[in-house]
Amino acid sequence: MELTLNVKDLCYKYRDKPVLDGATVEIRPGEILGILGVNGSGKTTLLKNLNRNLSPESGAVYLDGSDLQELTKKEIAKSIAAVPQGNEIRFAFTVEEMVAMGRIPFMRQFEGESSEDLKIIEQAMRDTGLWEMKDRLINEMSGGERQKVIIARALAQTPKYLLMDEPTNHLDISAQFDVLDLVSGLARKNGISVVLVSHNLPMAARYCDRVALVKDHTIICTGTPEEILTPENMREVFSVDGELIVNPKNGLRTVILNGSVKKHE
Secondary structure, three states, X not given: OOXXXXXXXXXXXXXXXXXXXXXXXXXXXXXXXXXXXXXXOOHHHHHHHHXXXXXXXXXXXXXXXXXXXXXXXXXXXXXXXXXXOOOXXXXXXXXHXXXXXXXXXXXXXXXXXXXXXXXXXXXXXHHOOOHHHOOOEHHXXXXXXXXXXXXXXXXXXXXXXXXXEOOOXXXXXXHHHHHHHHHHHHHHHHOOEEEEEEOOHHHHHHHOOEEEEEEOOEEEEEEOHHHHOOXXXXXXXXXXXXXXXXXXXXXXXXEEEXXXXXXXX
């Protein structure tokens, strides 16, 4: 039986206001799943329930068959790593110090990194192109470089699942491609399942194996980008006139956005 991360009938309220209402989705081994929706639809709340940063009102998240609520945070951190939306670091940590934090769930109290931990930390930096920058201070790096450090820290957890909340939100266009190319390549290489929260339809079409649309605080449909990112769905969920095409130059999917539906009505 393949191991998965499953969300079943998940409900969450914030001050008695429903933020998630019966959301159900399966994250399959080795896939990149995009969670797409407008701001305020419940995407980030769903992501925070996936590593028990939030606990559901009802329903459940199952990690390889076990209810997340029955697992310790340390047990969860050995399987699930997260890349948060912001990457501002206020303290003058070096790259290596930041990446090493990913090994904390595996370390015994009052003990430092083992030789195996050090190998994993080095590999995470090499995989993200940071090895030559290991002594640099993270708060002196560019936004794209900092994001790679946060990804390397997550990789040092040797996760089966990587949760990413708008990972390219504050990056320039070139850095957006760099980060998502990196994540996509590492996911394939290491067999990591990636959950990518975004409202960037062209990027989601390009990089995601499947997408789930969130509207009115629940997941309304899940499938391949070709199945889900239809003009009708983009009109209904995002209020835009768009179409998914295959770029003839590189054979990759993208979404062409022609404008707001409201402006044409």
